[in-house]
Amino acid sequence: MPNKGEVVLEVKDMCKYFGVTVALDHVNFTLKSGEVRGLIGENGSGKSTVSSIAAGMQKASSGEMFYLGKPWAPSTALEAQKEGICMIVQEAGTIPSIPVADNIFLGHEDLFSFGPFVNHPKMVAAAQALLDELGIGIDASVVTGRLDLQQCKLIEIAKAMYWKPKILVVDETTTALSQTGRELLYKLMRRLADEGGSVMFISHDLDEMMTQCDAVTVLRDGHIIGSLNKDEFDGDVMKKMMVGREVKGDYYRSDMDPYGEEVVLKADCITTRRDLLCFDLELHKGEILGIGGLSECGMHTVGKALFGYEKILDGRVTVGPQHTVVKDVETAIKNGMAYTSKDRDHESVGLPGSIRDNIASTGYIKNLLVGPIISFKKEKAYVEKEITDLSLKCASQYHSVNTLSGGNKQKVVFGKWIGGDADILILDCPTRGIDIGVKASMYQLIYKMKKEGRSIVLISEELPELIGMSDRILIMKDGQVTHEAMRADHPTEHDLIEYMI
Amino acid sequence: MQSTLLKVKESRWTSRLLSPIILVLLILVFAIATGGRFSNPRNLKMILEQALVVGTVATGAVFIFATGNVNISMGATTALVTTIAAKAYMATESVPVMFLVALVAGVIIMGLTALLSTWLDVRVLYVTVVMMTLLSSIQMSILGSANIQLPYDMTSGMGDANVPLILFIVFFIIATVLFHFTALGRKLRYIGINDVCAELTGFKRSRYLLIAFLVAGVGVGFGALSTIVRNGTITTDTCSTLNMDCMLAIVLGGMSCFGGSRSNTYSAIVGAVMVTVLNNGLLMLGVSNTILQAVRGVVFIILVCASQTRPQGLPSRDG
Numbered sequence: 001m002p003n004k005g006e007v008v009l010e011v012k013d014m015c016k017y018f019g020v021t022v023a024l025d026h027v028n029f030t031l032k033s034g035e036v037r038g039l040i041g042e043n044g045s046g047k048s049t050v051s052s053i054a055a056g057m058q059k060a061s062s063g064e065m066f067y068l069g070k071p072w073a074p075s076t077a078l079e080a081q082k083e084g085i086c087m088i089v090q091e092a093g094t095i096p097s098i099p100v101a102d103n104i105f106l107g108h109e110d111l112f113s114f115g116p117f118v119n120h121p122k123m124v125a126a127a128q129a130l131l132d133e134l135g136i137g138i139d140a141s142v143v144t145g146r147l148d149l150q151q152c153k154l155i156e157i158a159k160a161m162y163w164k165p166k167i168l169v170v171d172e173t174t175t176a177l178s179q180t181g182r183e184l185l186y187k188l189m190r191r192l193a194d195e196g197g198s199v200m201f202i203s204h205d206l207d208e209m210m211t212q213c214d215a216v217t218v219l220r221d222g223h224i225i226g227s228l229n230k231d232e233f234d235g236d237v238m239k240k241m242m243v244g245r246e247v248k249g250d251y252y253r254s255d256m257d258p259y260g261e262e263v264v265l266k267a268d269c270i271t272t273r274r275d276l277l278c279f280d281l282e283l284h285k286g287e288i289l290g291i292g293g294l295s296e297c298g299m300h301t302v303g304k305a306l307f308g309y310e311k312i313l314d315g316r317v318t319v320g321p322q323h324t325v326v327k328d329v330e331t332a333i334k335n336g337m338a339y340t341s342k343d344r345d346h347e348s349v350g351l352p353g354s355i356r357d358n359i360a361s362t363g364y365i366k367n368l369l370v371g372p373i374i375s376f377k378k379e380k381a382y383v384e385k386e387i388t389d390l391s392l393k394c395a396s397q398y399h400s401v402n403t404l405s406g407g408n409k410q411k412v413v414f415g416k417w418i419g420g421d422a423d424i425l426i427l428d429c430p431t432r433g434i435d436i437g438v439k440a441s442m443y444q445l446i447y448k449m450k451k452e453g454r455s456i457v458l459i460s461e462e463l464p465e466l467i468g469m470s471d472r473i474l475i476m477k478d479g480q481v482t483h484e485a486m487r488a489d490h491p492t493e494h495d496l497i498e499y500m501i
Numbered sequence: 502m503q504s505t506l507l508k509v510k511e512s513r514w515t516s517r518l519l520s521p522i523i524l525v526l527l528i529l530v531f532a533i534a535t536g537g538r539f540s541n542p543r544n545l546k547m548i549l550e551q552a553l554v555v556g557t558v559a560t561g562a563v564f565i566f567a568t569g570n571v572n573i574s575m576g577a578t579t580a581l582v583t584t585i586a587a588k589a590y591m592a593t594e595s596v597p598v599m600f601l602v603a604l605v606a607g608v609i610i611m612g613l614t615a616l617l618s619t620w621l622d623v624r625v626l627y628v629t630v631v632m633m634t635l636l637s638s639i640q641m642s643i644l645g646s647a648n649i650q651l652p653y654d655m656t657s658g659m660g661d662a663n664v665p666l667i668l669f670i671v672f673f674i675i676a677t678v679l680f681h682f683t684a685l686g687r688k689l690r691y692i693g694i695n696d697v698c699a700e701l702t703g704f705k706r707s708r709y710l711l712i713a714f715l716v717a718g719v720g721v722g723f724g725a726l727s728t729i730v731r732n733g734t735i736t737t738d739t740c741s742t743l744n745m746d747c748m749l750a751i752v753l754g755g756m757s758c759f760g761g762s763r764s765n766t767y768s769a770i771v772g773a774v775m776v777t778v779l780n781n782g783l784l785m786l787g788v789s790n791t792i793l794q795a796v797r798g799v800v801f802i803i804l805v806c807a808s809q810t811r812p813q814g815l816p817s818r819d820g
Contacts, residue, residue: 307701309700309701328705329700329701329703329705330703330705332703333702333703334703339701341701346695346697346698347697347698347701348698348701349695349698350691350694350695350698350699350761351694351695352694352695352761352762353690353691353694353695353761353762354762357687357690357691357694357762358691358694360687361687361688361691361699361702361704362702364684364687364688365684372683372684373678373682373683374682374683374684374687400762416702
C-alpha cells in the first residue's frame with residue numbers, strides 16, 4: 001500500500017465524447033491514499049464516466065492518467081482489477097445462473113486451476129472465507145439468482161475486496177442496499193482507507209456523502225466545479241455547486257392537505273409465494289400512501305402484487321367502486337392503475353425504443369382516428385404534451401431512450417402513465433438514482449397528481465422521502481406492517497427505523 | 502462534420518432510403534457485369550415474380566420478427582402447406598378448395614408453433630428448430646417418392662391472371678394497415694423493445710405472439726399458393742431456401758432481425774426484391790448454387806452484426 005497522503009491517481013486533461021455528447025471536458029483530478037473521496041454531480045455530469053475510465057471499463061477520448069506515478073491506461077476492467085483498481089457498478093454486475101463463488105472469481109478461475117480443470121470446491125471455500133471475513137452472511141455455493149438485489153451487491157463488494165484494491169470505486173451502490181448493507185459497506189470503505197487505500201464514492205445521497213467522505217469533488221456537465229474538505233461540507237453549498245443555481249434545502253411537500261374517504265384500492269389478506277402472508281392494505285382517493293422498510297421486507301412484492309404482476313395465492317386485490325378483482329396486469333391497467341418498477345431499465349421502460357414508442361404505448365385507444373386506425377397526428381401531440389409537461393430533455397420524440405440520463409428515463413416512465421390517465425399509481429423507488437434537480441420536480445409531480453385526485457402508493461427505501469411526501473406511512477418488516485404513522489403526527493426517521501429492524 | 506454524419510445515421514429515414522439505393526446500385530452492377538443480360542425486361546420480370554413469394558412470406562414474418570423472436574421454420578411450413586394444398590387440388594380439382602386448404606393449413610401450423618412456444622415456455626427459435634425438421638419429414642412422408650405434378654392449365658391460367666401478384670398486394674396492404682396503422686403493430690414492436698415492460702404495460706406476450714403467428718400464417722398460405730402457381734411441380738426441394746431468403750430479405754430491407762423500434766413491413770418488400778436480385782445476378786455471373794448459399798450466409802451475418810446497435814460505453818449508466 002502507498003503511504004498516506006501520497007497521490008495514487010492523477011487524471012490530466014481528460015476528455016470523453018459519446019458521439020456528439022461531451023461527457024468529460026478537460027477534467028483534472030487527483031486522488032490521495034487514505035481518503036474517501038466523494039464525487040457528486042447531477043445525472044450526466046460525468047462522475048461515473050471518469051471513475052469507470054480509471055477502472056478500465058471504457059477508454060478516454062483524450063488525456064492522460066497516472067497511477068502510483070506511472071502512466072495508466074488499462075485496457076480492460078480485469079487488468080485494472082489485478083493492478084488494484086476495482087469498481088462496484090450501479091447496475092447489476094453479477095451473473096444470476098452461476099454460484100456465488102463463481103461470480104466472485106469470474107475471470108480469475110485460473111487461481112484454482114489444475115491443468116485445464118477448475119478446482120471448484122477450493123474456489124467455493126476461498127469465496128466462503130472471503131465472505132466470512134467481510135461479515136457478509138451469504139453461502140458461497142448457492143446460485144446467485146436466488147439472492148436479491150442487495151445480496152448481489154454485497155457479492156460485488158466482496159468480489160472487489162478480494163483483490164485488496166488500492167483504489168475502490170463505489171458507484172451508486174448504496175441505492176440498492178438497505179441500512180445494514182450500507183453500514184457494512186461504509187465499514188469496509190473506512191477500513192480500506194485506514195489501511196492506506198483510497199475510495200472513490202459516488203452517490204446522490206448528500207447526507208450519506210457528508211457523513212462518509214473525507215472530501216468531495218463536484219462535477220457539472222463534464223467539468224470539475226470544485227472540491228470541498230470535510231470541514232467545508234454544507235448541503236446547500238453542495239447543491240448549488242451541482243445544479244449551478246440556488247436549490248432550497250427542502251423540496252418535499254409542506255402542506256397538510258387531507259385525502260378522500262373513498263377506498264380506491266384494497267388488498268384483502270393477500271398471500272404470495274414469497275414475502276407476504278395475509279397482507280392487508282387500503283388506499284384512499286387522493287392519498288399518498290408511503291410504504292417503507294428494509295429492502296427485503298416485502299414492500300417491493302406488495303407493489304407487484306397490487307398490480308397483478310405477482311401471483312396471489314390467497315386473498316384478493318380489488319380496485320374501484322365496483323371492487324373489481326385485480327387478477328392480472330391487464331385488469332389493473334383497465335381500471336386505471338399504473339406501476340413503475342424499482343428496476344426501471346428492465347421493467348418500466350423500453351431502452352432501445354424511442355421516447356415516442358414508450359410514451360405512446362398507453363395511449364393507443366385515445367389516439368384513434370376511425371375504427372382501429374391510429375391517428376399519427378394525435379399520437380405525436382399526445383407524446384409531445386408529456387414531453388413539454390415534464391420538461392423532458394431530449395432532441396425529439398424519436399430519440400432513443402438509451403441516450404437519456406437516469407432522471408429523464410424516469411420522466412419517460414412517468415409520462416407514459418400520466419398520459420394514459422392512470423388514477424392509481426404504484427411507484428416503487430421512483431427517485432432511485434436520480435439527482436436532486438430532477439428529484440425535486442418528481443416530488444412536485446407526485447404532489448400535483450395528489451391534487452388532481454389521483455392516489456399514489458409510494459414505496460421507498462429512503463425515509464426522508466416517505467416522511468416528506470406521504471399522507472400515511474406503513475412500515476414493513478418480514479412481510480407484515482409493523483407500524484402505521486399519519487402525516488399529522490410528524491413522524492421522525494428515528495421513530496420509524498425502530499419498526500424496520 | 503461528425504455531428505452531421507451522426508444525425509444522418511440516427512435519422513429515421515436513413516435506413517429506409519439506404520436499402521432502395523443499394524438495390525439500384527446492385528441492379529446497375531449486375532447489369533454492367535453481365536453485359537445487359539441481367540437487365541433485360543424478361544429477366545427483370547422473372548425476378549419480380551420470384552420476389553413475390555419471398556415478399557409475401559417475409560411480410561408475414563415481419564410480425565414475428567418485430568417481437569424480437571426468430572422463426573426458422575417458415576420455409577418448412579410453406580413447403581408443407583404447398584404440398585397439402587396441392588394434394589387437396591389433385592383430390593378435388595377445385596381451386597377454391599385449394600385456396601381454403603392453403604390458408605387454413607398455414608394459419609393452423611403457425612398458430613400451433615406459437616402455442617407450443619407459450620405452453621412449453623420455450624423460446625420461439627428453439628420451437629422452430631424442432632418444427633423445421635418435423636414439418637419437413639411430414640412433407641416428405643406425404644410426398645413419398647413421387648413429386649406432385651399440377652395440371653399445366655390450372656397453374657398457367659392462374660399465372661396469366663397474375664394471381665401471385667394479387668395475393669401479394671392484398672396481403673401486403675392488409676399487413677401494412679395492421680402493422681403501421683393500428684395498435685397491433687405498435688404493441689408487437691414494444692414487445693420486441695422490452696417484453697417485460699410490455700407485459701407490465703398490459704400487452705400479454707402469449708396473446709400477441711399468437712396473433713403475430715396467425716397473421717404470418719396467412720402470409721404462409723398465400724405464399725404457398727403463389728409457389729404452386731409458379732412452380733407447377735411440388736418436390737421435397739420446394740421452398741428449401743425460402744426461410745433463409747425471408748430472413749435475408751428482412752435484414753436487407755433495413756429492419757433489425759432483433760425486432761423492436763425499426764420494424765416495418767416495407768423492409769419485407771424491398772428486401773425480397775434485393776434477395777432475388779442477389780440470387781439471380783450471382784447465378785448469372787456463373788457463381789455456382791452451392792457457393793451462392795455460402796455468399797448468402799456471409800451477407801446475412803454481416804447485416805445482422807451491422808444492424809445491432811451497440812451501446813456506447815457502458816449500458817444503463819448515468820454520468
